[in-house]
Amino acid sequence: MISYMNKWVVGALGLLNTFIVLAQKPEEDFAKYTSKFPGSNAVMTMDSEVIQLELIGDSMVTTSKVREEYYYMADNPSGYSKDRVYNSSFMKATDLEAFSLIPAKKKYSKIEVEDFKESYEMESFVFYDDGKEITFSYPSLVTGSKSVLTYNRQYKDPRMIGMFFFQSYMPVEKAEYTIIYDSRIDITVEIFNDPENRIKIERSTTDNGKSILRCIGKDLPKVKFDANSPSFQSLVPTAHFRINSYKRGDEIVPVLRSVADLHSWYQTFTHQVGTPDQAIVDMVKEVIEESDLEYERMRKIYYWVQENVRYIAFEDGMRGFIPHAGSYVLEKRYGDCKDMSSIIVDMLRAAGLEAYHTWIGTRDIPYTYEESPTPIVDNHMIATCFVDGKEYFLDATGSYTPLGLPTSMIQGKQALVDMGDTYQLLEVPVIPATENIMSDSVFFTIEEGAVNGSGEVELTGYARVFNSYRLIKTNKKSVDDYVNRLLGKGSNKFTTTDYKLSGVNDLDSNIYINYSFHIQDYYRQVGDKIYFNLVLDQTLMNGLIENREVPLENEYLYTNENVAVLDIPDGFEIEYLPENVSESSDFFSYSIAYEKQDGFVKATKTFTMNYMELEVDQFDEWNRIIKKYTRACKNALVLKKQD
Structure with a gap:
């Protein structure tokens, strides 16, 4: 059983904290927090987790004690009353206690939460999830009240302990992450996203020889978010905890010392899959031709899975880690990312190709496997195939992503390729802007203030992928409305009078939109x-970045090309043609060029967004360039009647 002394210490600290909270005076608290955190509606006064690691016989028992305390300054804090605690097969929450502390003259009155409801956690993107949530509401919250939540966690596997965030969506007065562990256990705790060293680490030892490691943050501001911000865990100070190894007698038992240990553990999930059975072999024979070269075999199989296997998120205990065999997915015709990886690997191997299951994290997770060799680093699985000395990252969850293009969410990420007894770390490329292009060329005439013309749009790379989701719709009106917005130019009086799509259903083709258009009241005579x-x-005109304190993320690098050819009206000639302009930086470049032709005038504008994440210290340079770009976009051609 867990050490009695450790249990007593943690329990006594909990009782002491509750006593201190009850003994505080409401008037003093209100003055303190309104002064210390002006303008805030609420403060997290304590965010604490104490993890205990015990070696019992040959097993490691891992538990933790969580305590969260809040103080409310809002005029009506009822919006903060709802709370929840998560449960799953990996982490069980027990011994919940929650209560409100209501100010009453010189002390607080304690009101216990009595109604806890447990239900399955149903996210819109998850078909089935074994995780549950315990929901409840703090009663009778008013200005100057507090809430307190405590509960225990029991971890099924110490590899799943995870991480601790020191900041929140409100100010945090104190955040404390503590690990109490046996001297026979070797651990690592690393702090990420803390350039100002706000998180302090303290080490000590208990009287009975247990080691204590504390990570403490104080008076941390609320996390600032804006549109297209990096993920929460990219912005806040975060503690990553892992057990490297432990002693069992004279033996050192590895846990997560390195990427090799993580792969060895992951390998236990995949070693039973990856051998194609007869059903897979038979399907592959239907999909490919014997004469197909390796690349063509890969292409046909990948596209077949994209078209015929439906992606659903499915999380059920260890099934959240273990993929089904490819034949099971083939029969069901649906699966999560692991299942889609499994059927791709099985079919490719049945076709004689070199293919592997591959773990990877999306761009929301800002860590590499070398930095933190733990399950924290990944949340996704794909397949990797090697053909003609080149690796292909195959993610069939991206329904409209062509072969050779990784899904945008894994660009730049490190991939852990499972090669059986060994592994390989590869980096998914960031696709250059020159491959993700929206090109729009128009020819038009003008008469009585109106513009009438025709044009062609070509979409390549991610410009093709992201627009596909909106162009492939059963509802024609939705497509019509989207096309009109996509093609819109000149002014809000732009209308698409007709259009034709081509290449939408062929992943190896670019998408083309041939269209005619009308713009009323566009120019002055x-x-x-x-x-x-x-x-x-007019894209990006006046696109200044103002009142923003966090980096700006881009989904992908891209280039926009716009060519406009005006048929000069009879009886007019060019009096003034704007000058050609251009400017370039590491993250944004543009050029606008004008050209006289026989009876026509042509303008070519190109700009390139060349950043995946624009840092705060780059905003001034961005704004300087955008101001020049905006002025250049407003330069007008002048036509004059001929004498």
């Missing part, structure tokens, strides 16, 4: 002169 802005595309 004063006397014998016409003032006309040939830069019809």
Whole structure:
């Protein structure tokens, strides 16, 4: 059983904390927190987790004690009353206690939460999830009240302990992450995203020889978010905990010392899959031709899975880690990312190709396997196939992602390729902007203030992928509305009068949109002169970054090309043609060029977004370039009636 002394210490600290909270004076607390955190509606006064690691016989027992305390300054804090605790087959929450502390003259009155409801946690993107949530509400919250939550966690596997965040969506007065562990256990705790060293680490020893490691943060501001911000765990100070190894007699038992240990553990989930059975072999014979070269075999199999196996998120205990055999997925015709990886690997191997299950984290997870060789680093599985000396990252969860293009969410991420008894770490490339292009070329005439013309849009790379989700719809009106927004230019009086799509259903083809359009009241004619802005595309004009304190993320690098050709009206000639302009930086570049032709005038505008994440210290340079870009986009062509 767990050490009586450790249990007593943790339990006594909990009782002492509750006594201290009850003994505090409401008036003093209100003055303290409104002064210390002005403008805040609530403060997390304590966020604590104490993890205990005990070696009992040949087993490691892992438990933790969680305590969360909040103080509310809002005029109506009822919006903070609802709370929840998560349960799963890996981590069981027990001994829940929650209560409100209501100010009453010189002390607080304690009101216990009595109604706890347990239900399955149903996320919109998860078909089935064995995780449960315990929901409850703090009663009678008013201005100056507090809430307290305590509970225990029991971990099925110490590899699953995870991480601790020191910041929240409100200010945090104190956050403390503590590990109490047997001297026979070797652990590592690393702090990420703390450039100002706000998190302090303290080490000590108990009277009975247990080691204590504390990570403490104090008076941390609330996390700032904005549109297209990096993920929460990319922004906040975070503690990563892992057990390297422990002693069992004279033996050192490895746990998560390195990527090799993580792979060895993961290998126990995949070693029973990856051998294609007859059903897989028979299906592969239907999909490919014997004469197909390796690349063509890979292409046909990958596209078959994308088209015929439906992606669903399915999390059920260890099944959240263990993929089904490819034949099972073939029969069901649905599966999660692991299952889709499994059927791809099985089919590719049946076709004689070199293919492997591959763990990877999406871009929301800002760590590499070398930095933190734990399950924290990944949340996704794909397949990796080697053909003609090149690796292909195959993620069939991206329904409209063509072969050769990784899903955008794993660009730049480190992949752990399971090669049986060994592994390989590969980096998924970031696709350059030159491969993700939206090109729009238009030819038009003008008459009585209106513009009438025709054009062609070509979408390549991720521009093709992301627009596919909106262009492949059964509802024609939805597609019509989206096309009109996508093609829109000049002013809000733009209308698409007709259009035709091609290449949408062929993943190896670019998408083309041929269209005709009308813009009412676009230009001015004063006397014998016409003032006309040939830069019809207004994307990023006045796109200044203001009042933002966090980096700006981009889904992918891309280039926009816009060509506009005006048929000069009879009887007019060019009096003024704007100058060509261009500017380039590491993260954004543009050029606008004008050209006279026989009876026509042509404007070509190109800009490139060349950042995946724009840092705060780059905002001033961004704004400087955007101001110049905006001015350049507003330069008008002047046509004059001929004498």
